[in-house]
Amino acid sequence: MIRSGLLVAVGFLAVALARNPVFPGWYADPEGIVYGNRYFIFPTYSAPFGEQTFFDAFSSPDLVNWTKHSRIIDNNEVKWAVGGMWAPSVFEHDGKYYFLWGANNVHEGEIGGIGIAVADRPEGPYKDLIGEPLINDIINGAQPIDQFVFRDADGQYYMFYGGWGHCNLVKFNQNFTAIVPFPDGELVKEVTPQDYTEGPFMFIRNGTYYFMWSEGVWTGPDYRVAYAMSDSVFGPFTRIATILEQDDNVARGAGHHSVIKVPNDEKYFIVYHRRPLNETDMDHRETCIEEMNFNADGTIQPVRLTNDGVTGPLLP
Numbered sequence: 001m002i003r004s005g006l007l008v009a010v011g012f013l014a015v016a017l018a019r020n021p022v023f024p025g026w027y028a029d030p031e032g033i034v035y036g037n038r039y040f041i042f043p044t045y046s047a048p049f050g051e052q053t054f055f056d057a058f059s060s061p062d063l064v065n066w067t068k069h070s071r072i073i074d075n076n077e078v079k080w081a082v083g084g085m086w087a088p089s090v091f092e093h094d095g096k097y098y099f100l101w102g103a104n105n106v107h108e109g110e111i112g113g114i115g116i117a118v119a120d121r122p123e124g125p126y127k128d129l130i131g132e133p134l135i136n137d138i139i140n141g142a143q144p145i146d147q148f149v150f151r152d153a154d155g156q157y158y159m160f161y162g163g164w165g166h167c168n169l170v171k172f173n174q175n176f177t178a179i180v181p182f183p184d185g186e187l188v189k190e191v192t193p194q195d196y197t198e199g200p201f202m203f204i205r206n207g208t209y210y211f212m213w214s215e216g217v218w219t220g221p222d223y224r225v226a227y228a229m230s231d232s233v234f235g236p237f238t239r240i241a242t243i244l245e246q247d248d249n250v251a252r253g254a255g256h257h258s259v260i261k262v263p264n265d266e267k268y269f270i271v272y273h274r275r276p277l278n279e280t281d282m283d284h285r286e287t288c289i290e291e292m293n294f295n296a297d298g299t300i301q302p303v304r305l306t307n308d309g310v311t312g313p314l315l316p
Helices: none
Strands: 006-010 013-017 027-035 038-045 054-060 065-074 086-093 096-103 113-119 148-151 157-161 168-172 198-205 208-215 224-230 241-244 251-261 268-276 286-292
Touching (some): 027 086, 027 286, 038 086, 086 148, 086 157, 148 198, 157 198, 198 251, 208 251, 241 251, 251 286
Parallel strands (some): 027 251, 224 251
Antiparallel strands (some): 006 013, 027 038, 038 054, 054 065, 086 096, 096 113, 148 157, 198 208, 208 224, 251 268
């Protein structure tokens, strides 16, 4: 068990207080989700390319006390991945747990891109579902990385993905082994918003689609998160504002996030990575969590970086 917080005495009670980062080690690109009665985070192992050959996961009942699940999948299982295994996206469907990632920092003519695996439990072990990349090619200028799987209100599963300043949207078949054309016959739709770099994410709140992404350069201080609002998974996505960015008193390079909504509650948390002020190594990134709040008109309030972190409600 990893405790990211501190124990303090309040009267006769010992109270656990959360801290950022939420668990030790260099981890980035965190995908947060609720499975059953536990919070899960699936991050990138933040290290040089050739060492990024596996994924760990972390689970918690309260966002304070974390259990590490080591090497839930690695390149011994994913035979086509040689390194650069990045940015998980996860979801559950019909009692199976699916895990997607990007690998090999692929360029035109190379083998790599977005893979998909499946397991019987959230913590794995995961097995490569199709034995090859789901998307390998460079389409619309988008490097096939940073995938996010989104389930629409009608049950259809879509995937946003893309680096190099371009974002694509695709539609899954029923068993997640391939992408299929949209009703208009198009297989891949470009949906790139203003200033997009990478790291797409989407959720629905009160019937509104919130599309979010990272801007700037991941190695630099300008890395940040912005968002748009729409009434459809297809957009249009008009940039509204930056909601997460560095704080010179706390940390730099805050970005590549996900959002956890507490079931049956209007409480939202943003899970993201950042670089400590005293670190210059580009791979020295850590995973943190903050509360995310909304204005009366549905827009998102700017998120304040903290060292205190959050405590989440226990899940039923």
